[in-house]
Amino acid sequence: MNAQPKIIVLDDDPTGSQTVHSCLLLTQWDEATLKLGLADESPIFFILTNTRALTPEDAEAVTREVCRNLKPALAAEGIEDFLVVSRSDSTLRGHYPIETDAIAEELGSFDAHFLTPAFFEGGRITRDSIHYLLIDGVETPVAETEFARDSVFGYHHSYLPDYVEEKTKGRIETSQVERFLLADIRSGTVERLMKLSGNCCGVVDAETQADLDRFAADLLTAASQGKRFLFRSAASLLTSLAGLGKQPIEPEAMSQYVRGGKPGVVLVGSHVQKTTQQLERLLQEPDVVGIEVDVARLQDSQTETDAVSGLLSDILERVGTVYRQGQTPVVYTSRQELTFEDTQTRLKFGAAVSALLMDIVRGLPEDIGFLISKGGITSNDVLSDGLKLRTARLLGQILAGCSVVRTPARGTQFPNLPVVLFPGNVGDRDGLAIVYRRLSQSKAKSKAN
Structure with missing residues (x-):
């Protein structure tokens, strides 16, 4: 396997590229266009599905269409080593678990899918599995913000395991969610990642980019040993996975x-x-x-x-x-x-x-x-x-x-x-x-x- 897998981002609006640079954004997902992204020299590319603006049924249909076109495109480009990221809003709005379920069914089997909503550029961090937004300098649990009252994507929980149970309507219970706390991430998670299976759900703490750098390094190590992971993520994890360094123009x-x-x-x-x-x-x-x-x-x-x-x-x-x-x-x-x-x-x-x-x-x-x-x-x-x-x-x-x-x-x-x-x-x-x-x-x- 290559040291750097191709990172394929299905972005539910076009802002998920907000922490990287020098890569392609695709607004279409026919096989020929997907090949352009797969063949590009950058390790990462984005498919702008715009599913956050769609009904749940249409969001699922678009996600499945992208994945079905990806399979022959990946085969044509000879790419076996890849990661799939379902990029969505750092305030937890979007079609979860509809999109990750569709990806898993079309491109599975995954050992785990991770919720990594931390987005430092926007003042969003996760600690003790609780997701916070920094509002006027105050760390505010996300369920107490205007975003949780969204008329389409509203929710009631800042504690991510409870959020998962709510959004999956109890299919994944709070107690079944794997919690990756700051102490876990900072001490290393490779051994634990290697034990995950059955597309279990994990939620990930992060207060700084260094936290996600460490977690991404462990993920890539586990992936290089055959583990397959799927991500429901905000943009900051992409910085760590892609490892692009500084952008060329300030x-x-x-x-x-x-x-x-x-x-x-x-x-x-x-x-x-x-x-x-x-x-x-x-x-x-x-x-x-x-x-x-x-x-x-x-x-x-x-x-x-x-x-x-x-x-x-x-x-x-x-x-x-x-x-x-x-x-x-x-x-x-x-x-x-x-x-x-x-x-x-x-x-x-x-x-x-x-x-x-x-x-x-x-x-x-x-x-x-x-x-x-x-x-x-x-x-x-x-x-x-x-x-x-x-x-x-x-x-x-x-x-x-x-x-x-x-x-x-x-x-x-x-x-x-x-x-x-x-x-x-x-x-x-x-x-x-x-x-x-x-x-x-x-x-x-x-x-x-």
Whole structure:
């Protein structure tokens, strides 16, 4: 076996690459596209399934389709040594155990699957099997946060074994979950990992990247001796598994990728409180102009094509005016909370909003310097639908937890465009403004010259 297995990440939104660099993101998963990821020189690649935006049934179907296409692609590339990661939200929202069950059935047999939700760049740690979010400097059990009250993916437990029992509806009981505590990880786990079998469930503590480095090293040792593991993970474990080292371009120097020193466009879809705070702060920056998309109008007129078309034309006209004045338009969905009669209606409305936002992306001035996409599902749709990419190359992080990808040089409406994938729940109040300033440096230099 190779020392470094290929790491295949099924990412339920496009932000899971937020701790790595210099690898491919795939927005399609036909066999030919999967071969591109498997053949790439990077040890890791991402398949952007966007399943967090889908119904449970569709999420399962997509996951199975990816796995069924992976099998012949792996065989064609002669790859036997690989790890599969089901990457999802560090606040425990997503289709668990639906996706890990589907992967295990299609690609099994696995000796264990591990929940590793720690995400240090976003202030998420796990201690004594309790998952915490750092909120204003306070370690808060995740079940006490807004994320646990999510209308689609809500839950009641911060203690991960209880979370597993809740989400599996008792199929995996709390007492059956293998707990890997900080003391275990820091003293070494190879011997214990070698004893796992039957796709048992393990939950993993981590307070620092060094904890996951140690655990990943033990995992790779056990894997090299024939053990097969599956992961339901946030992004930080990927850093340790891939071992890529430092990214080639520093975050502060990312403006060198901006096209022609031109202004960019910011697209804000996420509705979590952190995003709203960041948006308010960004709108205080010079040369930034906010353009609100009143989604309530969309709710009232989903079937009225002319009304939607009129809304789109109005927004694009305003974007063009701001851009021609040398300023950066910030297009954002209205912030008020809308209510829906059921989950299906909410998901359908979300798809309608996304369709409008993607029409906006396709109608942007073709010489924009950069694009910042705020929100996980929004970012996925930008890559796959708005920009219609098959693949994108991940350059690295412009801010902890915020990836920058670049579109291909050919075959796209916006060639070589740097696109920031900014998750909704990452960064402090100044995060979005900092990213804007870092990309706008080239614009400032261009004015000076």
